[in-house]
Amino acid sequence: xxxxxxxxxxxxxxxxxxxxxxxxxxxxxxxxxxxxxxxxxxxxxxxxxxxxxxxxxxxxxxxxxxxxxxxxxxxxxx
Numbered sequence: 001x002x003x004x005x006x007x008x009x010x011x012x013x014x015x016x017x018x019x020x021x022x023x024x025x026x027x028x029x030x031x032x033x034x035x036x037x038x039x040x041x042x043x044x045x046x047x048x049x050x051x052x053x054x055x056x057x058x059x060x061x062x063x064x065x066x067x068x069x070x071x072x073x074x075x076x077x078x
């Protein structure tokens with residue numbers, strides 16, 4: 001079973017948080033079937049904005065939201 005991951009980013013009010021300023025301007029990079037491919041996409045998106053401290057990209061573990069009772073945090077592929 002694939003464990004879906006969403007990669008997204010945008011401008012934040014504080015780089016230490018995920019308080020996105022403009023939800024209409026969120027950059028949805030994509031949805032990926034495993035953590036490895038999501039991390040690759042995240043690194044690419046984050047690298048493009050590395051000089052902008054107010055831009056932040058994150059990986060959202062969609063599988064944890066969709067089925068929180070069966071999440072196995074010890075599994076090799078989050």
